[in-house]
Amino acid sequence: MGWFKLLTAGVVLYLGQSYYLLSSAHVEKFLVEHNTLAMNDPVAACDNYSDKVAVTINHKTADGTWEVEGGKNELCGYLKQSQAALVVMQVNTSGHFENMNIISSFPWRKAHASYDEINTVSMGALGTISSTTNDNVDIKRTLTDLEIVSVTSTGGTTHLTR
Numbered sequence: 001m002g003w004f005k006l007l008t009a010g011v012v013l014y015l016g017q018s019y020y021l022l023s024s025a026h027v028e029k030f031l032v033e034h035n036t037l038a039m040n041d042p043v044a045a046c047d048n049y050s051d052k053v054a055v056t057i058n059h060k061t062a063d064g065t066w067e068v069e070g071g072k073n074e075l076c077g078y079l080k081q082s083q084a085a086l087v088v089m090q091v092n093t094s095g096h097f098e099n100m101n102i103i104s105s106f107p108w109r110k111a112h113a114s115y116d117e118i119n120t121v122s123m124g125a126l127g128t129i130s131s132t133t134n135d136n137v138d139i140k141r142t143l144t145d146l147e148i149v150s151v152t153s154t155g156g157t158t159h160l161t162r
Contacts, residue, residue, distance in 0.1 A: 015107065015108065018107065018108035018109065018141050019108050021108070021141050021145065021146055022104040022108045022109075022110070022111045022139070022141060022146075023104070024100075024102040024104075026146075027102045027104070027111050027113055027139060027146070028097070028100055028102065028113075030048075030139070030146050031097070031113060031115075031137065032097070034048050034148070035095070035097075035117070038079050038083070039083060039086070039093060040083075042076065042079035042080045042082075042083045043076075043080070045079060046072065046075075046076040046079065048146075048147065048148055049072050049075060049076070049147065049148045049149075050072070050140070050147045050148065050149045051071075051072055052071065052072075052149070053071055053072050053075060053148060053149055053150065053151065054071065054149070054150045054151075055068055055069065055070055055071060055072075055074060055075045055150075055151045055152075056068070056069050056151070056152045056153070057069075057075075057078065057151070057152075057153045057154075058153070058154045058156075059131070059133060059153065059154075059155060059156040059157075060155070060156030060157060061156055061157050062157055065156075066078075066156075075151065086121070089123055089126075090124070091121050091122060091123045091124075092121070092122040093119060093120070093121050093122075094119070094120050095117060095118060095119035095120065096117075096118055097115045097116065097117055097118075098115065098116045098118060099114075099115055099116045100113065100114075100115040101113070101114045101115065108141065109140060109141050110138060110139060110140045110141065110149075111138070111139045111140075112136070112137070112138050112139075113135075113136070113137045113138075113139065114134070114135065114136045114137075115134075115135055116132055116133070116134055116135075116155075117132070117133045117135055117153075117155075118130070118131075118132050119131050119132075119133075127161050128161045129157055129161075130157070130158050130161075131155065131156055131157050131158055132155050132156075132158045133153050133154060133155030133156065134153070134154055134155055135151070135152070135153045136150075136151075136152040136153075137150065137151055137152075138150035
Protein backbone atom coordinates (compact mmCIF):
# COMPACT_ATOMS: atom_id res chain seq x y z
CA MET A 1 0.00 0.00 0.00
CA GLY A 2 2.97 2.36 0.63
CA TRP A 3 4.03 2.24 -3.02
CA PHE A 4 0.53 3.30 -4.10
CA LYS A 5 0.65 6.39 -1.84
CA LEU A 6 4.11 7.22 -3.16
CA LEU A 7 2.95 6.83 -6.76
CA THR A 8 -0.13 8.97 -6.11
CA ALA A 9 1.99 11.67 -4.45
CA GLY A 10 4.41 11.61 -7.40
CA VAL A 11 1.59 12.02 -9.94
CA VAL A 12 0.02 14.85 -7.92
CA LEU A 13 3.38 16.64 -7.63
CA TYR A 14 4.08 16.23 -11.35
CA LEU A 15 0.65 17.57 -12.34
CA GLY A 16 0.95 20.42 -9.84
CA GLN A 17 4.34 21.44 -11.24
CA SER A 18 2.98 21.11 -14.79
CA TYR A 19 0.02 23.33 -13.93
CA TYR A 20 2.38 25.96 -12.48
CA LEU A 21 4.93 25.82 -15.33
CA LEU A 22 2.23 26.20 -18.00
CA SER A 23 0.16 28.81 -16.18
CA SER A 24 -0.38 32.03 -18.13
CA ALA A 25 1.72 34.06 -15.71
CA HIS A 26 4.69 31.66 -15.82
CA VAL A 27 4.61 31.24 -19.62
CA GLU A 28 4.48 35.02 -20.10
CA LYS A 29 7.41 35.47 -17.68
CA PHE A 30 9.35 32.74 -19.54
CA LEU A 31 8.75 34.47 -22.89
CA VAL A 32 9.78 37.91 -21.58
CA GLU A 33 12.95 36.49 -20.05
CA HIS A 34 13.67 34.54 -23.23
CA ASN A 35 13.21 37.66 -25.38
CA THR A 36 15.64 39.60 -23.17
CA LEU A 37 18.13 36.74 -23.31
CA ALA A 38 17.85 36.55 -27.11
CA MET A 39 18.82 40.24 -27.37
CA ASN A 40 21.75 39.95 -24.97
CA ASP A 41 23.06 36.40 -25.33
CA PRO A 42 21.59 34.54 -28.32
CA VAL A 43 23.76 31.48 -27.69
CA ALA A 44 22.21 31.04 -24.23
CA ALA A 45 18.74 31.80 -25.63
CA CYS A 46 19.13 28.89 -28.06
CA ASP A 47 19.02 26.54 -25.07
CA ASN A 48 15.32 27.42 -24.70
CA TYR A 49 14.52 25.82 -28.06
CA SER A 50 13.79 22.17 -28.70
CA ASP A 51 16.32 20.43 -30.93
CA LYS A 52 13.39 19.85 -33.30
CA VAL A 53 11.92 23.36 -33.20
CA ALA A 54 9.98 24.39 -36.31
CA VAL A 55 10.51 28.01 -37.34
CA THR A 56 8.81 30.34 -39.81
CA ILE A 57 9.78 34.03 -39.65
CA ASN A 58 8.74 36.63 -42.22
CA HIS A 59 9.69 40.20 -41.25
CA LYS A 60 9.35 43.02 -43.76
CA THR A 61 11.86 45.88 -43.60
CA ALA A 62 12.51 48.96 -45.68
CA ASP A 63 15.31 47.04 -47.43
CA GLY A 64 13.34 43.86 -48.13
CA THR A 65 12.16 40.84 -46.23
CA TRP A 66 13.94 38.70 -43.65
CA GLU A 67 12.75 35.14 -44.03
CA VAL A 68 13.80 32.25 -41.86
CA GLU A 69 12.40 28.75 -42.24
CA GLY A 70 13.76 25.60 -40.75
CA GLY A 71 14.89 24.46 -37.37
CA LYS A 72 17.17 25.27 -34.50
CA ASN A 73 20.29 25.96 -36.59
CA GLU A 74 18.48 28.49 -38.78
CA LEU A 75 16.79 30.19 -35.82
CA CYS A 76 19.95 30.42 -33.74
CA GLY A 77 21.86 31.79 -36.75
CA TYR A 78 19.17 34.43 -37.20
CA LEU A 79 19.36 35.41 -33.51
CA LYS A 80 23.16 35.66 -33.60
CA GLN A 81 23.12 37.74 -36.80
CA SER A 82 20.45 40.08 -35.40
CA GLN A 83 22.29 40.58 -32.13
CA ALA A 84 25.60 41.18 -33.93
CA ALA A 85 24.00 43.88 -36.10
CA LEU A 86 22.64 45.60 -32.98
CA VAL A 87 26.07 45.55 -31.32
CA VAL A 88 27.92 46.84 -34.40
CA MET A 89 25.45 49.69 -34.87
CA GLN A 90 25.48 50.50 -31.11
CA VAL A 91 21.72 50.80 -30.94
CA ASN A 92 19.33 51.12 -28.04
CA THR A 93 16.37 48.78 -28.08
CA SER A 94 13.14 48.58 -26.15
CA GLY A 95 10.17 46.34 -26.61
CA HIS A 96 7.08 44.88 -25.05
CA PHE A 97 4.29 42.39 -25.67
CA GLU A 98 0.65 43.23 -26.24
CA ASN A 99 -2.48 41.12 -26.73
CA MET A 100 -0.90 38.14 -24.94
CA ASN A 101 -3.09 35.02 -25.15
CA ILE A 102 -1.94 31.74 -23.62
CA ILE A 103 -3.85 28.49 -23.93
CA SER A 104 -3.00 25.43 -21.87
CA SER A 105 -5.16 22.63 -20.54
CA PHE A 106 -5.04 19.39 -18.60
CA PRO A 107 -2.72 17.47 -18.40
CA TRP A 108 -0.55 20.59 -18.87
CA ARG A 109 2.11 19.22 -21.16
CA LYS A 110 2.08 22.05 -23.69
CA ALA A 111 0.86 25.59 -24.21
CA HIS A 112 0.24 27.90 -27.15
CA ALA A 113 1.04 31.61 -26.83
CA SER A 114 0.09 34.31 -29.31
CA TYR A 115 0.99 37.96 -28.92
CA ASP A 116 2.09 41.11 -30.67
CA GLU A 117 5.68 42.18 -30.06
CA ILE A 118 6.34 45.90 -30.40
CA ASN A 119 10.00 46.99 -30.64
CA THR A 120 11.76 50.31 -31.03
CA VAL A 121 15.38 50.50 -32.18
CA SER A 122 17.13 53.84 -31.81
CA MET A 123 20.24 54.27 -33.96
CA GLY A 124 21.30 57.77 -32.95
CA ALA A 125 21.70 60.07 -35.97
CA LEU A 126 20.38 57.34 -38.29
CA GLY A 127 16.94 57.52 -36.70
CA THR A 128 14.50 55.19 -35.02
CA ILE A 129 12.76 52.11 -36.35
CA SER A 130 9.53 50.78 -34.88
CA SER A 131 8.34 47.30 -35.69
CA THR A 132 5.39 45.11 -34.82
CA THR A 133 5.25 41.36 -35.23
CA ASN A 134 2.53 38.84 -34.53
CA ASP A 135 4.06 35.79 -32.91
CA ASN A 136 2.66 32.32 -32.29
CA VAL A 137 4.77 30.11 -30.06
CA ASP A 138 4.19 26.51 -28.96
CA ILE A 139 5.84 25.50 -25.72
CA LYS A 140 6.17 22.12 -24.07
CA ARG A 141 6.98 21.11 -20.56
CA THR A 142 10.26 19.28 -20.02
CA LEU A 143 11.12 17.39 -16.87
CA THR A 144 12.08 20.59 -15.03
CA ASP A 145 11.21 23.61 -17.19
CA LEU A 146 9.81 24.82 -20.53
CA GLU A 147 11.05 24.45 -24.10
CA ILE A 148 9.94 26.22 -27.29
CA VAL A 149 8.93 23.75 -30.01
CA SER A 150 7.43 26.03 -32.68
CA VAL A 151 7.76 29.70 -33.67
CA THR A 152 5.78 31.55 -36.34
CA SER A 153 6.40 35.29 -36.60
CA THR A 154 5.07 37.75 -39.19
CA GLY A 155 5.15 41.52 -39.43
CA GLY A 156 7.94 44.01 -39.65
CA THR A 157 8.85 47.67 -39.77
CA THR A 158 5.92 49.92 -39.06
CA HIS A 159 7.63 53.29 -38.76
CA LEU A 160 10.99 54.86 -39.59
CA THR A 161 11.97 58.26 -38.21
CA ARG A 162 15.11 60.08 -39.32
